[in-house]
Amino acid sequence: MKRSLLFLAAVLVTVASVIPAHAFPAPGPEWRKDYDSALRDSAACGKPVLIVFECDGCGWCKKLDVELRHPKVELELATLFVPVKIHA
Numbered sequence: 001m002k003r004s005l006l007f008l009a010a011v012l013v014t015v016a017s018v019i020p021a022h023a024f025p026a027p028g029p030e031w032r033k034d035y036d037s038a039l040r041d042s043a044a045c046g047k048p049v050l051i052v053f054e055c056d057g058c059g060w061c062k063k064l065d066v067e068l069r070h071p072k073v074e075l076e077l078a079t080l081f082v083p084v085k086i087h088a
Helices: 002-018 035-045 059-067 071-080
Strands: 049-054 082-087
Touching: 035 049, 035 082, 049 059
Parallel strands: 049 082
Antiparallel strands: none
């Protein structure tokens, strides 16, 4: 029993060291869905509103969504803007 638990622990440590840190990304900025609440938040914190329009079936919308998930971009979005996504 001890031997199998030790083996399992060794496997878990090995797998954990192989998985890259970006495989489990940190949560990004809170995207608002309501324009009015984004304006209220913007006025309260003094940040400009960043509006992203998206629609179903749009390839460029999906590409932009992937680009906005980059960790450096997410950090900038969270610190500089009040982000809002509006479904067109």
